[in-house]
Amino acid sequence: MNESFKRGAREGFRLMLPMSVGLLPWAIVTGVAMRSTGLSAAESIGMNLIVYAGTAQLGTLPLIAAGAPLWLIFVTALVLNLRFVIFSAALAPAFHGASWSRRLLSGYLLVDGLFVLCADRLLRNDDPHWRWGFYVAPAMLCWSMWQLGGLAGVLGAEIFPKDWSLEFMTTIALMVMLVPMVKQRAMLVAALVGGLGAVLLRGLPLRLGVIAGIAVGIAAGFAAEHWAERRRRTW
Amino acid sequence: MVEGVWLWLTLLAIGSTTILTRGSFVISGEGARLPPALQRALRYAPAAALSALIMPDLLLDAGAFDPANPKLAAGVVVALAAVRSRNPWLPFIGGMCVLLVLRKGFGW
Incomplete structure (x- = not known):
């Protein structure tokens, strides 16, 4: 194995370790949620392997429970996953020249935390071996944590009391990811506007309010950055 | 089903x-x-997306705007724990404790 691949893998693994531990509760919660929706243990494990996207999994469970038509479940999952198109576009230059199977695997493994932690350094490094190591090692770490935590939740679903509001762990996990990002002011503006936008636009059909909120938040962050730059220049 | x-x-x-x-x-x-301007704008996507998933859960109760709800109180504790502490479990333990005490202890 290539030296710079190993170096990238080690650095990526170490960078991801604390956050990947934070995935465990979230994965456990999702496992419990699948079982309490009525999926069998095998179906729940299957969902974790096939979908591997917490938001889409948690978001489609009520529709599966209600027996909604396939197309509606598909569209809802697509909408909930749409933010990944943005991550995918931003990361694409880092996979310049990689093989098709490697890019397919990379796509499947591209979770939020991976993008948040690794995107910047991936895009700034010129060595494709280092980049592959720095991507695939933390990606597999996240995948393993998700599958292990999910398995624990699926198998242990019965021991958790049903009225403990455990679904709130999902929101806590998302907050733990968000907090370190908003130390920069333009990023804080993007988050505040995106969040409040999603609240105000919640009436839009097919949960499109989340997508609309994200779009407004990005625009606000971009505007805040421009405004801060202009002020710096005039002073 | x-x-x-x-x-x-x-x-x-x-x-x-x-x-x-x-x-x-x-x-x-x-x-x-993508064009460089768009790439720069997209740097804000993760923060906006995470917040767009979090805030509706903290601020809405059964689909209606309600800032005085136990989840928002728990959310404030989660944010404080995540800012102040390096312990990855503290936000989960703190947030769930506050939510359970408010809901079960005080019936909020």
């Missing part, structure tokens, strides 16, 4: 959105470079 073969088909359909969205530009590769 969607069951049997239909459930597996449904899971495959949901899974296909994972590949379609995450793979979109990564798989199509270099032909899909």
Whole structure:
């Protein structure tokens, strides 16, 4: 194995370790949620392997429970996953020249935390071996944590009391990811506007309010950055 | 409830959105470079997206705007724990404790 691949893998693994531990509760919660929706243990494990996207999994469970038509479940999952198109576009230059199977695997493994932690350094490094190591090692770490935590939740679903509001762990996990990002002011503006936008636009059909909120938040962050730059220049 | 073969088909359909969205530009590769201004704007996507998933859960109660609800109180504790402490479990323990005490202890 290539030296710079190993170096990238080690650095990526170490960078991801604390956050990947934070995935465990979230994965456990999702496992419990699948079982309490009525999926069998095998179906729940299957969902974790096939979908591997917490938001889409948690978001489609009520529709599966209600027996909604396939197309509606598909569209809802697509909408909930749409933010990944943005991550995918931003990361694409880092996979310049990689093989098709490697890019397919990379796509499947591209979770939020991976993008948040690794995107910047991936895009700034010129060595494709280092980049592959720095991507695939933390990606597999996240995948393993998700599958292990999910398995624990699926198998242990019965021991958790049903009225403990455990679904709130999902929101806590998302907050733990968000907090370190908003130390920069333009990023804080993007988050505040995106969040409040999603609240105000919640009436839009097919949960499109989340997508609309994200779009407004990005625009606000971009505007805040421009405004801060202009002020710096005039002073 | 969607069951049997239909459930597996449904899971495959949901899974296909994972590949379609995450793979979109990564798989199509270099032909899909976005203009630099757009790339810069997209740096704000993760923060906006996470917040767009978090805030509705903290501020809405049964679909209606309600800032005085136990989840928002728990959310404030989670944020403080995440800012002040390096312990990855503290936000989970603190947030769940506050929510459970408020809901079960005080019936809020």
